[in-house]
Amino acid sequence: MTYKVRLQPLAGNDLEEAYLWAAKNAPETAGLWLARFQAALLTLSEQPERCGFASEHKKLKRELRQLLFGRKPNVFRAVFLIDGDAVRIIRIRRGSRRPLTRKELGS
Numbered sequence: 001m002t003y004k005v006r007l008q009p010l011a012g013n014d015l016e017e018a019y020l021w022a023a024k025n026a027p028e029t030a031g032l033w034l035a036r037f038q039a040a041l042l043t044l045s046e047q048p049e050r051c052g053f054a055s056e057h058k059k060l061k062r063e064l065r066q067l068l069f070g071r072k073p074n075v076f077r078a079v080f081l082i083d084g085d086a087v088r089i090i091r092i093r094r095g096s097r098r099p100l101t102r103k104e105l106g107s
Contacts, residue, residue: 053066056100068095
């Protein structure tokens with residue numbers, strides 16, 4: 001089955017903030033980083049269940065998963081739900097940040 005990958009508004013804001021930070025601190029590679037991250041997100045269209053559960057999984061009554069992107073210490077987490085034939089990416093966070101709260105998850 002092929003899933004539609006949908007970036008939810010909060011995740012879109014998160015990605016934009018991450019890109020702007022990268023553009024400020026590493027302008028020569030920020031565009032490449034963004035393109036690679038977006039390509040990684042699109043891989044969720046095939047077998048999104050391959051990704052493990054997010055640490056916030058127990059805060060919702062649904063299977064909350066995460067795609068990890070990057071290398072330590074700059075790992076990012078794309079936190080998502082599988083919703084029928086769609087993968088809804090709900091937040092994007094640096095891996096070093098504290099777990100998301102229910103409010104930050106939009107619940």
